[in-house]
Amino acid sequence: MTELLVRGRIVTPAGTLPRGWVAIDGGRIAAVGGEREPPPAADAVDDHGEALVLPGVVDGQTHATSWRGLDGIADTTRAAVAGGVTTLVDMPYDSPLPMDRPQRLAAKVAAIGAQAHADMALHATVTAETGTAHVDELVADGVAAFKVSSFESSPTRFPRIPADLVLALAEALARSGLPLGLHNEDQEIVLARTAEARAAGRDGILAHSRARPLAAELAATGQLLALGQATGAHVHPVHLSHAEGLRLVDAFARMGVRATGETCVHYLWFDAARDGPGLGARMKVNPPIRAGAVEALWREVADGRAAFTSSDHSSWPLEGKLTPSIFDAGAGVPGVQTLLPAFYTAAAARGLDAARLAAAQLAERPARFFGLADRKGAIRSGADADLAVLEEGSFVWDEARALDGLAWSPFNGRIFTARVAASYLRGRLAWDGGQVAARQGWGRYLPRGAGGWFAAPAGG
Numbered sequence: 001m002t003e004l005l006v007r008g009r010i011v012t013p014a015g016t017l018p019r020g021w022v023a024i025d026g027g028r029i030a031a032v033g034g035e036r037e038p039p040p041a042a043d044a045v046d047d048h049g050e051a052l053v054l055p056g057v058v059d060g061q062t063h064a065t066s067w068r069g070l071d072g073i074a075d076t077t078r079a080a081v082a083g084g085v086t087t088l089v090d091m092p093y094d095s096p097l098p099m100d101r102p103q104r105l106a107a108k109v110a111a112i113g114a115q116a117h118a119d120m121a122l123h124a125t126v127t128a129e130t131g132t133a134h135v136d137e138l139v140a141d142g143v144a145a146f147k148v149s150s151f152e153s154s155p156t157r158f159p160r161i162p163a164d165l166v167l168a169l170a171e172a173l174a175r176s177g178l179p180l181g182l183h184n185e186d187q188e189i190v191l192a193r194t195a196e197a198r199a200a201g202r203d204g205i206l207a208h209s210r211a212r213p214l215a216a217e218l219a220a221t222g223q224l225l226a227l228g229q230a231t232g233a234h235v236h237p238v239h240l241s242h243a244e245g246l247r248l249v250d251a252f253a254r255m256g257v258r259a260t261g262e263t264c265v266h267y268l269w270f271d272a273a274r275d276g277p278g279l280g281a282r283m284k285v286n287p288p289i290r291a292g293a294v295e296a297l298w299r300e301v302a303d304g305r306a307a308f309t310s311s312d313h314s315s316w317p318l319e320g321k322l323t324p325s326i327f328d329a330g331a332g333v334p335g336v337q338t339l340l341p342a343f344y345t346a347a348a349a350r351g352l353d354a355a356r357l358a359a360a361q362l363a364e365r366p367a368r369f370f371g372l373a374d375r376k377g378a379i380r381s382g383a384d385a386d387l388a389v390l391e392e393g394s395f396v397w398d399e400a401r402a403l404d405g406l407a408w409s410p411f412n413g414r415i416f417t418a419r420v421a422a423s424y425l426r427g428r429l430a431w432d433g434g435q436v437a438a439r440q441g442w443g444r445y446l447p448r449g450a451g452g453w454f455a456a457p458a459g460g
């Protein structure tokens, strides 16, 4: 007798099973079947009819703790399960100080255990203060990746790391194979172009976009790739806003460099020229959303040249964005709750197999990337029973429904062609389409496991 049977259109790595089923026992997937295979007897059945059942989303880039510190975990993970995101891979730029040493990792792991509604893996970083002294210990403690920045967003919380320290980190990480992520913007170019724009009295979201030109993004991306080429480290620009960046990564990958690149869902939706006048600072992110970049970026994603797509969810309140000048507005947008419906909608609108592409870009690939594929990322026997149920239709996104404690969204008023009707975390209903059933403390810290992007995925 299995504990729970979830029925629906089951999206597996091998294909979609109409009127299929997932049998769940002890928080794990015990078996998966299609309509011709009789399911085991079950204590309970959740029948989602024609709805799609996808693997729970693994959001590879969130900033849950950059505004309210570790207390941001509760709200961010509540919003996550309502968006079908059952695993978050959180960034290291915690308020007030970044996660660059084992004591801070221990505090964050404890906060996850106490507050999280979803599972979390973690990025670590290095600072000028620590250098690479703690890298091996952080790796041993299970961090999933490292991230640094070539641009100084904050001298303490989110500092610029000079090239010599990035090189030392790349050398240290080449031994373990962990990815080295980069916030990829060249500091000198951005500071100079921003000063020029301010001096000339230019303002507004298009001025922001132009003050951080593609050249700044490609220059920083290229330098990271070269450090990967020299060291053998897995190097990974974490937000490529334009197809040219993914082409640059691909060129290095073809040379045998362990290089991957990532994009974020807002780059796949918004256009600075078309949407900037309406959204203004509500779409301010770094690197910026550009004009005329969306369709070429979609071709890169559809062809598999983006390792995965993330939300880059930033826990900033709207007040911090509505400054008189765009250059003083906080960068970053909330997105953990809209990642799956927004990605699905935009993929379907382009005639792509949106369910398959969402399962790959939002679950399978990030799980493999962060060494979580032994537990997460796919609907298959033995994996954690993390599921996201998508109901197709026409749904206007109302930012008031956001559960992240911020209640604003660049997607406000946009129509999504799918909504998250339920999510399950390790076999337990976490979101029923209207209410969050998950509680603080359900979520667990996920240490990186075996496998990775450049090794055979563990657990097949």
Ligand SMILES: [Zn+2]
Pocket (backbone or CB within 6 Å): 061, 063, 091, 312
């Ligand atoms: Zn980010």
